[in-house]
Amino acid sequence: MSATSQNVRLLAVTPNALELIYAAFRQCYHAGYVGDMWDRLLSGEISRGKQADFVARILTSGHESPVEHVSFTFAIEGVSRTLTHQLVRHRIASYSQQSQRYVDAKDFDYVLPPSLAKVPEARARYEAFMREAATAYRDLQALLVASGREARASNEDARFVLPGGVETKIVATMNCRSLLHFFELRCCMRAQWEIRALAGRMLALCREALPVIFSAAGAKCERLGYCPEDERFSCGKYPVRRENLHNPA
Incomplete structure (x- = not known):
């Protein structure tokens, strides 16, 4: 018996992840049937760059549900x-421990x-x-x-x-939306040190596999531009919400 260290391996990502998210988003705003454009997405007729730009643009509006169609599985x-x-405690996930x-x-x-x-x-x-x-x-x-x-x-x-x-060892599967929420909570400096380290490793793997979804992922303050915690608990990287509201940039 001895002290051990964390290791995380990405086992699987939903195939054609970008194309699938793009198709799901397009169906929300497209009068036609996205099944008819699927082969064009896979062939590259609709470029991955164009798909990524469209997905990134829609995500900024706060519309996130279509990213739930893609999941990541990690061995930890x-x-x-x-x-x-x-x-x-992150319940929209599957675990095998x-x-x-x-x-x-x-x-x-x-x-x-x-x-x-x-x-x-x-x-x-x-x-x-x-x-x-x-x-x-x-x-x-x-x-x-x-x-x-x-x-x-x-x-x-x-x-x-x-x-x-x-x-212990565990296999965990989460969809992209659950992962974004997980990173918002567990990449925060208030998160317990061990799960924060795990979240950092998982986020690095997600960014490499699907940057359009995860390039800006992380602690909630990174998205908001301010700390949502009470000032007693803020790490100081961003102003707390009260300061932000009284002193708009």
């Missing part, structure tokens, strides 16, 4: 159960918070506790098996001693 490892408890019932965790890795890593005494105590938790987990497994419990089933109740810092 090196994150804590503390993080995934936050992640799964490593099970502590079926996966033996006696040699678990863990996430080491940077604040603890900077203080030698805090790090030592944290890592000692992780070793204690692993020992307790193995002891409980052995006691349950000795009592007649099936070895694999012993994980089910032994896992109750595992701390929130235990490393």
Whole structure:
């Protein structure tokens, strides 16, 4: 068992993502049937540049629902159960997480918070506790098996001693609109450090795959031009909303 680090891989994006979003937007404003233009989109007869310009222009009006037709799927490892408890609160998404019932965790890795890593005494105590938790987990497994419990089933109740810092792996799928909302909340400096780091990695992958949607994505203040938080919680990058309203640019 040891401290681990985040790793995110983009597994899949809806095929022909730009063309699909363009077609969905066009259907909202087009008297005809976009199915008839689909082959022209795929062939490049209607250039990707033209499609991207149209999508970007409509997005600035606040019309976002057509981007829901495209989804991204990520494989995520090196994150804590503390993080995934936050992640799964984003409900318009699909998740498949490593099970502590079926996966033996006696040699678990863990996430080491940077604040603890900077203080030698805090790090030592944290890592000692992780070793204690692993020992307790193995002891409980052995006691349950000795009592007649099936070895694999012993994980089910032994896992109750595992701390929130235990490393886990998860596959997550979100559509573009859900991702934009996720980035607005989790790229903010007020977000917990671990999920903020995850959001940054996911956003970099999204920008590379579909820049027309994600080039300007990020914390909500980036879109608004002001901080929507109370001034007590603002990081100071943008003026808070009260200041912005009283001092218009």
